[in-house]
Amino acid sequence: MRQFRPALQLPRSIPDFLAAFPFHIIVDEQLVIQESGDGLQVLDCGRLNGRKLPDCFESISPVEEFCLASLLNMRGQACLLRHKVSGLLLGGKVALHQEDCVAFLLVPWIEDTADVSKLRIGPRISRRAGSRISNSSVVNMRKLTVQKKQLFQAHALLSMRETESRTLTHIVSMTDNSVVIANALGYVEWVNDAYVRRSGYLPEEVIGRYLGDLMDGDEETVAQIKRQLDAKQSFQAELLRTAKDGSGYWVDLDIEPLFDSNGQVFNYIAVARDITEKKAAQETSSRLHGIMQSTFELSPDGFVTFNKKGILSSFNPAFLNMTGLKPEQLHAISQDEFVRLLKSLCQDEQRAASQHLPDAVVMRMTKPKLTVIKHSVREAHDPDGYFVGSIHYFRDITQESELHRMKGEFLSMAAHELRTPMSSIHGFTELLLKREFTAEQQKDMLATVHRQSVRLTKLINDLLDLAKIEARKGMSFDIKPYRLTDIVDTALKEFLVSGDGRAISFHFNNHALKVSADFDKLIQALVNVLSNAHKYSDPGTEIRLHIQEQQRYQHTYVGIAIEDHGIGMSKEHMDHLFERFYRADTSGSIPGTGLGLCLVKEIMEIHGGWVDVSSVYGEGSVVTLWLKKLKD
Known part of the structure; x- marks a missing residue:
């Protein structure tokens, strides 16, 4: 009925204005019909004037009963009236006629063409009544003929629009998207079944509510929706909604205004697409992307x-x-x-x-x-x-490659070192079994076998010690506080048991100095260093042991320095000093396995210390074992 837009007040300067509405009605403040159009007079045989409006017409829209106040409020609004005698439905609007009169400007409103055949036309007009309208009967019949044609044309258009409306309503009802229609003020008038299914709210629970409040947004979002509606503009956002059962779901919301031919908003339509699964997938994807990105960034x-x-x-x-x-x-x-x-x-x-x-x-x-x-x-x-x-x-894989190289060299050198004493033992025992020797020769050969077996035993023990230390990385070490003088005295006594009686000078007066150490392992390291000093220096030369201190890494460290005046080492020898089986003396005249300093280095590192070596070729060497000093 939005196509009817009559003036709110009838123009007085046009006396024939009402003639364009043959179905018009004018009522006074008592709702008594003062005047009716020619079309209504034909339908009612001229018996409308002087009767009250509710006696002759039934109000279809609005549904409230007629009164002057309600009619004045209806000015400019659409209304539907049904003529009780004929059953004809009339549609139009209310306008102010005079100060105390209201006019209904009406035209026939046909819902179904079958209704035309059911119209109840009153009995023939009486002679008295006929004399009153005889002058215009011919004109009225012509008008009715024209109106009938217009009526059928309007009905055809209406039928087409009703078909379109039913099709659109069916489509909207079948869609999985929630659809909400609100009036021009933003208050809900209709919701589809998808909205009811997804939100859990029945139509009667949401109709009449403000569209912004229905979206479950925060105050800022609701205010933004209101600003957009007031400005007659669209609104789009992704919102987290709450269903009636308390569960949450995400929607992609679009609110669009609908305009009439005059550019006025008569409805708002809101379409909400459920994107809960999309949001969950995005969240999962984002979380996995974050994990992968962190892995990507932190990976070595x-x-x-x-x-x-x-x-x-x-x-x-x-x-x-x-x-x-x-x-x-x-x-x-x-x-x-x-x-x-x-x-x-x-x-x-x-x-x-x-x-x-x-x-x-x-x-x-x-x-x-x-x-x-x-x-x-x-x-x-x-x-x-x-x-x-x-x-x-x-x-x-630089380290792996280096370890692989060192492993190959170690196996090659270990096989060589093991083969040398084994060859001596095998050769001399074979000679003793197959040939006769004097007692002196046998004694000399047995001494060689014993010496090589001792060397072989020491080599195997050193290899086993080194393997255990590397495998356990100090797990078998029993580290406790000890006085440094007790450790050094014990190491000197143990070394001199098998030595040649050469004196080792040691002077240290601070008997309270303590370090944390595994007593036996540290003594083993000291004995190895003392043994090297003894082997690589000439008889009669002095071996001196002294204690040093230095600050490093905000801690005080104690160094046990063993100084000899032996053959010393060149820079080339120093570069390979801690390699397994490497020996500065390549002549073989000085016994040894080449594993001693490797063991010393591993033992000191597990103690949290290190080994310093300085040497001058032909003059001697100084080996210092550094340990962290315990506070008094």
Whole structure:
């Protein structure tokens, strides 16, 4: 009925204005019909004037009973009246006629063409009544003919719009999206079944509520919705709603104003799409992305990714630390450029890939430092199996490679060191079994066998000690506070038992000085150092033991220094000092296994200390064992 927009007050300057509405009614303040249009007179045989409005018409809209106040409030609003005699439905609006009169400007309102055949036309007009309207009967009949044509045209248009309306209503009812329709003031008039199913609220629980309050937003969101509605503008947002049962769900909300032909808002329509699963998936994806990003950033291994076009898209800090490359060198480069950049970091590009594994390449880089890197490439695919890029994985295996090299050298040297005494023992025992020797010769040969067996036993014991220390990393150490003088005195007594009686000078007066140590292991380290000083210095030369102190890492450390005046060591010897089986004397004239200082180094590191060695070739050496000093 929005197509009816009569003036709120009838113009007095146009006396024929009401003639355009043959179904008009004018009532006074008592609701008595003062005048009615020609069309109504024909339908009612001219018996309307002088009767009260409620006696002749039934109010369909609005539903409240007629009174002058309600009619005045209805000015400019649509109304529907049913003529009681004929049953014809009349639609129109209310206008002010005079100060104490109200006019209904009406036209026939046909809901169904079948209703036309049911209209009850009154009996023929009486002669008296006929004389009153005889002058206009012909004109009225012509008007009725025109109105009948207009009526059927309006009905056809109405039927078409009703069909469209039913189709749209069916579509809106069947959609899974929640649909809410509000009036021009933003108050809910209608909700679809999807809204009821998702929210749990019945239509009667939400109709009449303000649209902004219905969205369960915070105060700022509700205020923003109100501002948008007042400004006749649309509103879009993702909101967390609460259902009637207390469960929460996310919606993507769109509120759009609907305008009539005059540009006035007559309704708002709100469509809410349920995006709870989408939000959950986004949250899961975001959480996994965060975990993967943290793993990517914190990983000690290098990662470089390329998109499906082969352009570098990301890299982690470990890769930069590993290769010394700068981010600007990697910006948006292709895979081919990336491979050439890696090869440039190798000393010999032809030998960049020095070892090919089944699924990787081992690269020996010399820039920024000598590094051995295992490089592998994997293709990345999405859940549908489509290629999305490639991942280059880099692992620093420098330490593993070095350990592998040292393991090979150790086995080779261990086999050599073990074979030498075993060969002597085997050869001399075989001679003793197969040939006759004098008693003096037998004694000399047995002494050699005994000496080699002692060497072999010591070598095996040193290997076992070294293996235990490395395997347990101090777990078998029993570290307790001891006076340093007690440890040194015990080590000197143990060493001199098997020595040649050479004096070792030791002068120290601070008997209260204490360190934390495993008593037996520290004595073993001291005896090894004293033994080296004894073996590599000439008889009669002095071996001196003294105590030092120094500040380091905000702690006081005590050093047990053993100084000899033996053969000393060159710089080349110093570089290999702590390697297993390495010996400064290569002639073989000085007994030893080459494991002594390795054991000393491991023992001191487990004690939280270290070993310092200084030497001058041909003049002697000083070996200092450093331990943390205990506070008094």
